[in-house]
Amino acid sequence: MPSNGAKQPLLPVDDALERILKGLAPSQVDESPLAAAVGRTLSRDIQSDLSLPPAPVSSMDGYAVRAEDCTGEKPQLTRVGESAAGHPWQGRLGAGEAVRIFTGAFIPANSDAVVLQEDVDASSESEGARITIHEPPHSGQFIRPAGLDVSAGDTILRKNSLLSARAISLAASAGLATLPVWRQPHIGILSTGDELVLPGETPAPGQIVSSNAIYLAAFVQASGGIPIDLGIARDRAGAMLDHVRKAPVPLDMIVTSGGASVGTHDHIVSDLQEAGSALNFWKIAMRPGKPLIHGMIDGVPLLGLPGNPVSTAVCATVFLGPAIARLSGHDYVPHQISAEITCELQPNDRRQDYLRAVLEYDVDGLPLVTPARKQDSSMVSIFANANALIIRPPFDPSIAAGDRVTVMPLAPLL
Numbered sequence: 001m002p003s004n005g006a007k008q009p010l011l012p013v014d015d016a017l018e019r020i021l022k023g024l025a026p027s028q029v030d031e032s033p034l035a036a037a038v039g040r041t042l043s044r045d046i047q048s049d050l051s052l053p054p055a056p057v058s059s060m061d062g063y064a065v066r067a068e069d070c071t072g073e074k075p076q077l078t079r080v081g082e083s084a085a086g087h088p089w090q091g092r093l094g095a096g097e098a099v100r101i102f103t104g105a106f107i108p109a110n111s112d113a114v115v116l117q118e119d120v121d122a123s124s125e126s127e128g129a130r131i132t133i134h135e136p137p138h139s140g141q142f143i144r145p146a147g148l149d150v151s152a153g154d155t156i157l158r159k160n161s162l163l164s165a166r167a168i169s170l171a172a173s174a175g176l177a178t179l180p181v182w183r184q185p186h187i188g189i190l191s192t193g194d195e196l197v198l199p200g201e202t203p204a205p206g207q208i209v210s211s212n213a214i215y216l217a218a219f220v221q222a223s224g225g226i227p228i229d230l231g232i233a234r235d236r237a238g239a240m241l242d243h244v245r246k247a248p249v250p251l252d253m254i255v256t257s258g259g260a261s262v263g264t265h266d267h268i269v270s271d272l273q274e275a276g277s278a279l280n281f282w283k284i285a286m287r288p289g290k291p292l293i294h295g296m297i298d299g300v301p302l303l304g305l306p307g308n309p310v311s312t313a314v315c316a317t318v319f320l321g322p323a324i325a326r327l328s329g330h331d332y333v334p335h336q337i338s339a340e341i342t343c344e345l346q347p348n349d350r351r352q353d354y355l356r357a358v359l360e361y362d363v364d365g366l367p368l369v370t371p372a373r374k375q376d377s378s379m380v381s382i383f384a385n386a387n388a389l390i391i392r393p394p395f396d397p398s399i400a401a402g403d404r405v406t407v408m409p410l411a412p413l414l
C-alpha cells in the first residue's frame, strides 16, 4: 500500500474536482415523455412547433371593435357576436360592429382593438345590443399579436440545459410531447466494512447500521443519476473488486464509502492497484474528507469516499454532484452565498474546511450563519440539523463575529 505521509503536499480541492471531472461526458440519448423530463438534460437545441399565441387574442374581457369606428361623441356600435376562449367568432367585423370578447379569445377578422367591458354601456348581453363606448381605444389596444411569446421555429430551449418544470411547461405549450435528453448515468454505490449491518437490522456488539448507502442513493437520485446498489464489501483484499465486477448493469461511475485510509482493514487503494488501474489521487487538502480516492476499475471511474457519514455526505456534495451533472450533460454551478458569522473562528490550517452550520435570515433578510460547536465527522445528528456548510480556504486567518464568510446552503432534501 502506498504511504502518503502528513508531510507530503495534499491536493487542493479545486484540483481534485478538476481531475474527477476530466473526461466525464454524457453518452447516449433518450426520448423522454414530458411528464418524466424534470431534472433531465437536453441533448440538443429545441425549436417550437407552434406560435404562441397562434393568432391575435384578447388580453381582457370587453368588446372587439374597429378603432376607427370609435371616434366622436359617445360612439355607438352594434353587438354582432361573441368570441370566447375555445369558441372563436368566425365572421369579419363590419363598420359600426362590435363582438363581445373574453380573455384568451381570438380577435375577429378586421377588428384592431378591444374596449374594456368597464368602459362601455351595453343595452343587453344579446346579439343586436347597442354598445356605447366611453373610452375610445387606440389601434392594437388589449390585443396580443400572434407570436408575441414564441414564433414557430424559434429555439426555445438550449442543448445541455437542465429541464425545470418551467421549461417543460414551455415545451408543452410549444406543441412537443417528448424531449431528447441525455441518458441518466448509472452510479454504483458500495459500502465497505465488517461492522456494517443493513438499516432495519439490529446491530450485534461491534456492529453499526450502515447509513452511507442510503444517503448516497438519495443523493444520486436527486442529482439526476440512477443509483445501483452494490451491497457491502467486507474488509478483505479483493472484496471491493468482486462486488464491483458483479454489478447488475454497466456503470458510469463507482462510489465507495469507507476503507479509504491507511489502516490494515482499508482495502480500496490496494484493490484499485490490484485491478492494474491507475490511482489518480489519494488524499486531498479538505476537512472532512482528507482520504478521498480517485481511480479507475476496468475503465470505469471510481470515487472512494471516506467512511464517516459526514465525510461521505460532504464529499458527495463537493465532488459527486458535479460528476453526475457532467455525466448527465450539464455543468453544476455550486450555489454559494456570503453570510455574516455569529461567532469567532480560529485560523485555519492547510486543509479547506467545510463546517456544518445553521444559516438563518435576520429581520432585514440578511443571512447569518452559526457553525455547530462540534465538527466531528462521525456526528450525524449535527449534520442532519445543519442546513449549510461554511467553506474556509486553507490558511484562512482568524475570523471575528460579524465577519463575512462563504456559505454553501445544503439542498433542502439532501
Ligand code: AMP
Pocket (backbone or CB within 6 Å): 191, 192, 193, 195, 196, 208, 209, 210, 211, 212, 213, 257, 258, 259, 260, 261, 266, 306, 307, 308, 309
Ligand atoms: P473507514 O474509512 O472504513 O475506516 O470508516 C470510517 C468510519 O466510518 C468508521 O467508524 C466506520 O464504522 C464508519 N463507516 C464506514 N462505512 C459506513 C457506513 N456505510 N455507514 C455508517 N458509517 C460507516
Ligand code: MG
Pocket (backbone or CB within 6 Å): 192, 193, 194, 235, 258, 259, 265, 266, 307
Ligand atoms: Mg472500514
